[in-house]
Amino acid sequence: MSNTEKIYKTQGIILRHYPLGETDYILSLFTPNRGKVRAIVKGARKLKSRIGGHVEPVMLTSFLLTKGHNLDLINQAECVDSFRIIREDLTKLSKALYILDLVDAITNESQSNNDVYLLLLDTLKNLTNDKNDNLIPYFQIKLLGSSGFMPELYQCVNCGKEIVMNAHRFCPDRGGVICDSCNPFNVRILSLSLTSLKVLRFFQRSDYSHVSILNIDGDTNKELQDLLYALLFSAIGKELKSYRFINDVAEETVDSLKGV
Numbered sequence: 001m002s003n004t005e006k007i008y009k010t011q012g013i014i015l016r017h018y019p020l021g022e023t024d025y026i027l028s029l030f031t032p033n034r035g036k037v038r039a040i041v042k043g044a045r046k047l048k049s050r051i052g053g054h055v056e057p058v059m060l061t062s063f064l065l066t067k068g069h070n071l072d073l074i075n076q077a078e079c080v081d082s083f084r085i086i087r088e089d090l091t092k093l094s095k096a097l098y099i100l101d102l103v104d105a106i107t108n109e110s111q112s113n114n115d116v117y118l119l120l121l122d123t124l125k126n127l128t129n130d131k132n133d134n135l136i137p138y139f140q141i142k143l144l145g146s147s148g149f150m151p152e153l154y155q156c157v158n159c160g161k162e163i164v165m166n167a168h169r170f171c172p173d174r175g176g177v178i179c180d181s182c183n184p185f186n187v188r189i190l191s192l193s194l195t196s197l198k199v200l201r202f203f204q205r206s207d208y209s210h211v212s213i214l215n216i217d218g219d220t221n222k223e224l225q226d227l228l229y230a231l232l233f234s235a236i237g238k239e240l241k242s243y244r245f246i247n248d249v250a251e252e253t254v255d256s257l258k259g260v
């Protein structure tokens with residue numbers, strides 16, 4: 001491989017950064033054509049670093065990189081969209097960090113997935129002027145679909161029969177709805193309200209422009225959130241700290257509103 005072949009240009013959304021040594025970062029980026037890329041950015045933590053302001057999580061940045069053996073090396077970075085509105089609002093930021101964390105956890109390195117890239121970019125753009133709580137559940141169901149874990153919402157995941165409304169439950173370990181007759185051994189089975197099932201089906205087949213105008217009551221939203229997290233937990237196989245953070249921030253916001 002010649003030097004020119006080793007150098008490549010890409011835009012990427014910064015999922016997270018890890019400190020490396022005294023002054024460097026390892027970045028986890030999500031790119032349109034190369035999927036998740038891990039790369040070193042040297043000197044980014046120095047006070048006078050010019051590159052440091054372009055490599056913060058959430059940012060969409062344009063990079064010039066050199067392909068490395070394990071990690072690539074970032075030669076240049078220029079922020080394209082800092083998503084300032086998100087980064088200056090704790091509630092939006094907690095949602096964005098959860099979104100980024102999910103993408104980081106569910107995707108493998110160097111596997112191109114343009115659907116996930118576009119979903120991530122659209123979701124961050126929608127988050128800047130988000131007015132309701134539908135964005136996160138919508139993102140979760142679409143991310144599951146784009147990553148190969150599309151939930152089954154029409155046929156029993158155990159016997160394959162078409163689900164009869166109100167004679168259904170949900171099995172996150174098997175990735176979908178389960179009928180009342182099936183009771184497989186050693187898997188979690190959760191209740192699922194009819195409203196939540198209808199909302200999930202609507203989210204699965206719709207664009208966000210239609211989803212964003214839907215009014216969903218608080219109980220249904222909570223049920224969807226728990227259920228989608230259970231599905232993601234099954235797909236990813238580990239807890240995410242940012243999930244607790246997003247809930248802590250939401251509870252604090254409710255508490256502070258009550259105190260006014």
Ligand SMILES: [Zn+2]
Binds near residue numbers: 157158159160178
């Ligand atoms: Zn069944």
